[in-house]
Amino acid sequence: MSIMYGGHGKGCAMKRWLALAAGLLSGPVHADLVHLKNGSTLEGTVRRQESVFVVIDSAGRQTTVPVDDVAGIEKTTVRNAADLAASGLLSLRRAVENSEDVPGVIDRYKRFIEQYRGQAAAAEAEKDLAVWQDRLARGLVRVGDRWMTAEERKALVERTAGRLGEAVDLLKQGRLREADAVVAAVLDADPRNVGGLYLRGLILYRQDQIPAARRAFEQLREQLPEHAPTLNNLAVVLWRQNQHLAALAVYDQALAAQPRNRQIIDNVAEALNALPADRRDAPIAKRLAQRFAEQNETMSREMAAGGWFRWGAAWVRGPQLEELKQAEAEIKARRDALSEQYDQTEARIRRIDQEINENERVLVQIETDRRYVDARGRIITLALPNSYYAVEDNIRKLRLERQELILKLEQMRQQARAIQQQMPVPKFTGLQQMIGPEGMPQPQGAASAPVAQQHSTPVAEPPATLPALPELPPRPQ
Known part of the structure; x- marks a missing residue:
């Protein structure tokens, strides 16, 4: 204009x-309403820019939202300033209802009141502001959906500590449902209780509820981004979901948060050994391998002082190490002999395939040669010669031999498994272990530090490991 x-x-x-x-x-x-998949709503003018929406509110503030995060856009009717103020107050209340940043919430309310001064919504916002200012003045903290003083929070922590101890005992006894009921009661009283979230993740994992276990550990990581047992357990869950590189990244964070933690390092050894070949050149794989090598070298020296030595992802005593090396050499010799026989069998199968193809071409040629056109233009078909049936018989014999060799390959694979299982202690199990209740973090204000954070390199006997199946040659097609 x-x-x-x-x-x-x-x-x-x-x-x-x-x-x-x-x-x-x-x-x-x-003004348009942008409904997000997380349940929240943005209001303002919406513009599409490639893979994002830009929402400009009535105050001119811009919010960028990825297209994938948007559930829908509602084109609203014409609205006046009073309607916008009322809608804005509702949005503000929803945005801050779970916030623990009291000064930040107060600042947001002050900006809202200034923006809509003179509107009825601004007067309502003044009442909300007074509540938040009172919380700040009294030093209240949020616990779940309640606000309490630091003393009340401390008393709650002391009460929940006993319940969590009860849940740990139930968990160790394998009474998962009862343990979960106790943890649920703790989290009902304090949804952000770090000990409760940790135990909830363990219980869900034991119940094979992998996505839910992941959410529990991710919620805990938001509060304790450097808690090594939480990071270890989240990495184990990610690996179970076949998100290998994401798991390696979290393992890297765990080793950085708590260097030389034996259980984490052993898990990393398992992960690096099992990592698919096409992902071993990824930057995170190389970075984690370097960190593992550095920490494992230091740990190996410390463990050797107590008579323990690295054996793949496990630890064994000195005398046992020599026995294992000898057993490994013997098993390797037997596997090498079996592998040579396996390769020879595969080569014979390939030659049979070639012979079958050649014989089939001979049959086609015989079929072609026995037909001709005589002087009168008639197509004459001669009887099949005896050589045709001899070639057919040879093809049947070759196919039968091929079937027998395929069966022989399967038998050799089974024999390879049996040979590998004769190793007294396998180098790798293919399993990555959770850090159990001993890694549970303590809520702020608790009397003692979490067990897993009181770290020192252990020299006690490492936990027993389970045997794993060996890698086997692929089945020929």
Whole structure:
């Protein structure tokens, strides 16, 4: 729009501009509602820019939202400033209802009141602001959906500590349902209780509820981003979900948070050994391998002082190490002999395939040669020669031999498994272990530090490991 300067001069133009501005402030305003998949809503003018939506609210603030996060966009009808203020207050209340940042919430309310001063919603916002200012003045903290003093929070921690101890005992006894009921009661009272979230993740994992276990550990990581047992357990869950590189990244964070933790290092050894070949050149794989090598070297020296030595992802005593090396050499010799026999069998199968193809071509040629056109133009078909049936018989014998060799390959694979299982202690189990209740973090204000955070390199006997199946040659097609 342009404003014409006529005979009334600049003063008249200014009056027109003020009238226009007043109309914009008090008159109808267009605004769209952007409904997000997380349940929240944004209000304002929506613009699409490639893979994101830009939402500009009535105060001119821009919020960028990925397209994949948007559940839908509602084109609203024309709304006036009072409606916008009321809707804005509802959005503000939803945004801050779970916030623990009291000063930040107070600042947001002050900006809202300034923006909509004179509207009924601003008067309501003043009442909300008074509540938040009272919380700040009294030093209240949020616990779940309640606000309490630091003393009340400390008392709650002491009460829940006993319940969590009860849940740990039940968990160790394998009474998962009963343990989960106790943990649920703790989390009902304090949804962000770090000990409760940790135990909830363990219980869900034991119940094979892998996605839910992941959510529990991710919620805990938001509060304790450097808690090594939580990071270890989250990595184990990610590996179970075949998100190998994501698991390696979290393992890397765990080793950085708590260097030389034996259980984490052993898990990393298992992960690096099992990592698919096409992912071993990924930057995170190389970085984790380097960190593992550095920490494992230091740990190996410390463990050797107690008479323990690295054996793949496990630890064994010195005398046993020599026995294992000898057994490994013997098993390797037997596997090498079996592998040579396996390769020879595969080679014979390939030759049989070639012979079958050649014989089939001979049959086709015989079929072609026994037909000709005589002098009168008639197509004459001669009887099949004896050589045709001899070739057919040879093909049947070759196919039978091929079937027998395929069966022989399967028998050799089974024999390879049996040979590998004769190793007294396997180097790798293919399993990555959770850190159990001993890694449970303590809530803020608890009397003692979590067990797993009181770290020192252990020299006690490592836990027993389970045998794993060996890698076997692929089945020929």
